[in-house]
Amino acid sequence: MSEIALQLENVTRHFKQAGETLEVLRGANLTLKRGEVVALVGPSGSGKTTLLQITGLLDKPTSGQVVLAGKPVDSGSDKLRTARRLQDLGFVYQFHHLLPEFSAVENVILPQMIKGVTKQAAHGKAEELLTALGLGHRLTHRPSQLSGGEQQRVAIARALANDPAVVLADEPTGNLDPHKADEVFDLFLRIAKERNVAALIATHNMELAGRMDRIVRMQDGILA
Numbered sequence: 001m002s003e004i005a006l007q008l009e010n011v012t013r014h015f016k017q018a019g020e021t022l023e024v025l026r027g028a029n030l031t032l033k034r035g036e037v038v039a040l041v042g043p044s045g046s047g048k049t050t051l052l053q054i055t056g057l058l059d060k061p062t063s064g065q066v067v068l069a070g071k072p073v074d075s076g077s078d079k080l081r082t083a084r085r086l087q088d089l090g091f092v093y094q095f096h097h098l099l100p101e102f103s104a105v106e107n108v109i110l111p112q113m114i115k116g117v118t119k120q121a122a123h124g125k126a127e128e129l130l131t132a133l134g135l136g137h138r139l140t141h142r143p144s145q146l147s148g149g150e151q152q153r154v155a156i157a158r159a160l161a162n163d164p165a166v167v168l169a170d171e172p173t174g175n176l177d178p179h180k181a182d183e184v185f186d187l188f189l190r191i192a193k194e195r196n197v198a199a200l201i202a203t204h205n206m207e208l209a210g211r212m213d214r215i216v217r218m219q220d221g222i223l224a
């Protein structure tokens with residue numbers, strides 16, 4: 001197993017807008033070891049979401065390369081990219097995007113079944129993760145029957161369900177009150193360390209950023 005979870009190599013992203021080229025990323029480089037939790041900070045509009053979209057294989061760089069778990073990601077085939085997304089990545093969104101018709105445990109089972117895990121194995125893993133996140137007594141609740149913090153914990157369990165190398169989060173605690181945000185983040189930090197999962201977390205919360213292993217700053221299209 002590669003000890004390096006993620007490498008971004010000279011990643012650029014240019015947008016063509018009304019005849020002009022906007023150079024949002026100008027050669028971003030980053031290496032995340034397994035188990036390393038890193039804060040991505042920078043002013044609004046500096047390119048944090050763009051960087052996360054490229055790292056998450058939801059967008060392609062103009063040039064440069066994404067390497068996940070030691071293996072470069074093909075920038076051509078969408079099928080291969082989707083497979084790599086399922087294999088190597090987990091996502092935590094600010095508005096958790098849980099499926100409202102499904103219970104907590106089903107929301108964590110689904111990404112595993114999409115990957116091809118049997119329902120029984122997926123159920124076991126989902127229960128284990130939700131229990132580790134303090135939701136053992138909420139397995140069959142639907143998202144609307146859970147508090148904001150509980151919903152975010154289900155989203156974390158879902159992100160970890162396929163044992164990704166890297167979890168990505170874009171302002172994940174933005175819609176929680178600060179106390180809840182701290183609590184959810186502490187849980188995430190502990191579980192990421194236990195499971196040797198790297199994380200790149202965009203945040204404006206400097207107190208939260210300060211508790212991560214390292215802070216990288218988006219500045220003029222590169223990471224400093």
Ligand code: ADP
Pocket residue numbers: 015016017022024042043044045046047048049050051
């Ligand atoms: P942040 O997440 O740090 O606030 P973003 O990555 O969302 O920054 O945006 C960085 C810059 O890239 C902004 O100026 C934004 O308008 C521009 N941008 C992002 N996506 C696109 C797009 N699809 N087309 C054109 N410009 C974009």
Ligand code: MG
Pocket residue numbers: 048049050170
């Ligand atoms: Mg953003």
